[in-house]
Amino acid sequence: MNLMLTAEEEEVASAAALLLHRAVEMSGEGGSTPEPVIPDATWKRMADAGWFSLGVSPEDGGSGGGIGELVALFREVGRSLTPEPILGTVLAAQVAVKSGNRNLFEDVAAGTHRLAVAWTESSIADAKSKESADTGPWYVSGADAATGLLVLTPEWAGVLLGDIRHRTLVDGIDPTFVREEVMGDYTNVAVCEGDHYYWLAVTLLAATLVGIGECGRDLSVEYAKDRRQFGEPIGAFQAVKHRCADMAVRSESAWALTCYAAAHLATGESSGYLNASSAKVIAARSAIQNAVDNVQNHGAMGFTDELGAHRLLRRAHALDNTIVQSVELLELLRRT
């Protein structure tokens, strides 16, 4: 038993931190809005770094690593506010290998396909059947850049390739991470039965939310050491210091639980979904509250478009609403 990151897992995290911080400008320098689409050159670097075959063994042609590498990567994805479709693409590689579609796997791993995560409203309660998958409608994040969908339900997961026919905006709180309802003309090219990928996605979303909460914490702590009022750094005042301490505790609890849930999923025990559910609930609360506190800690600057503190809050809500919402997960925890 060990819930600390191994050297290999740390290595993935630091490589991701370097690549993503160069690629995505959190603060939207000069007041510009960050792009909702990952630039082609960055996408290529991600593929070259082996991200799209992470969690697939080298014998299967993947870049290896396990759940630890994946949560380490998605924590950095969150911290840097990198938009979709990374999650869909990473999971699609695993689904392709598991279902035996080698050509698809090789295309996904090489970065040829960009697969956006797709799910249905109340996805826990009613899983959409495979027979009705071809047209949708699906909820999708990252449709702009996508060449296909990675569909997640608690009963099956699949890769759909094809064209979008109709898109409707459902949730636009984060302009760089919108949720749309999508109808299309799709072909199901890879299917895996079971709920494994659904709960893996929930856990990786938790890791992404952890990254957002930690980013809010770090920006606040840095600012509280630097900004002076009444002749002292504001971080010396307990009103600010204690709020930062609470941000740290939220981040630590969310990260610990995400690691625990990830390691639990990796054991294959059937109760793994309960910790995954808890992790997403706790990580979403941490990310949202830390983002709100980070705005407050920055005072009026926090309320500006330019600073970008609002982007953490927007993304936190958008991720809370991705695949399955906290209210549905809490309902599951109440019923089980």
Add this chain to the structure above:
Amino acid sequence: MNLNFTKEDIEFRDEARTWLEEHVPTEPPPDALQALREFDLDWQRTQYEGGWAGISWPKQYGGRGLSVIQQLIWHEEYASAGAPNIGSCFVGMNHAGPTLIECANDAQKAEHLPLILRGEVIWCQGFSEPDAGSDLASLRTRALIDGDELVVNGRKIWTSYSPIADFQELLVRTGSLESRHRGLTWVICDMTAPGITIRPIPNVNGIVHFAEVTYDEVRVPLEKVVGKIGEGWNVAMATLSFERGSAFIAHQIELSRTIEDLMNLARETSMSDGRRAIEDDETGRRLALARAEASALRAMTYRAVSRALVERRPGPEGSMIRLYYSELVQRVHRLGYDIAVGYSTDGNLSGPLARDYLDSLARTIGGGSKEIQRNIIGERVLGLPRQHRVEQQ
């Protein structure tokens, strides 16, 4: 990261579970202090005789010298067996013992460690004073050197289990009043020494656990000083780091069990409209969230144990888990009381739950208030500046 336990760990878990099943006392600990002393010492002695006392202590001092992972397993099994709260043995086993192992000389270790392990003595902690609570370094209980003795005068307060204690970890001022943390000394005080007066203080539940202790010309031999004269602050910080780090693992794990019990209670208790309490949206949501938070607490505990695989003494991160635990435990006991009083007509049920609820108020005060924990997190984990202090002007 992984949750895999080794074959030895799994065998250890089976062994611990079997022993606990056969030996855990069936009756709950009594309220009355003298009876509690007998109960706690009996249970400690039983654990010692079974080879389970001091599982985290080094073998050379009579402990089991187990790995931190096996300690975790022991605490998990201890909690799931419903074994009694460590109670009045807490300070000896979790404070004084580890502090003596780290800071005491050989003679002190040889005299005291076996007594603690074998369940022969109760220890109490003499840190807080009427005018030195969160500001511990301002304490004023004086100790002047007279020959080969210290002469102690002053007052300590909130001293849990002092009416039944044999020894005390006593923090006294040997330097000038202005010396703050530089002028303190940590001594082993014999509670039967002439000049000690104990005034019990009933707590919010009307139960006597803590007391005020007055020292009038109490003579403590210099050989009872742990560490050196004037180095008491470092020794005390070692003590507190154990309290904030590993001492509460069993409590943290027990909380999950408390929440599962509350879920069962809410499933069984009917509301006036015939539905079960868990069907109530607010109650159901609070229970579900508490469940998720208890999982987070367990995960933080596992991470602390993972960290302890490489670090010997718990770091300031211990304050994060302590703060999270203390606030969560209060929410959980409040929820328990709300379910009992809101839906159940069974006074035998609501009584104990009301008592647990009121009792939980102590969790954010004792061992460093939640405000102090937040200062530690802010200053020592996050590196935020200390506030400009009056005495520095």
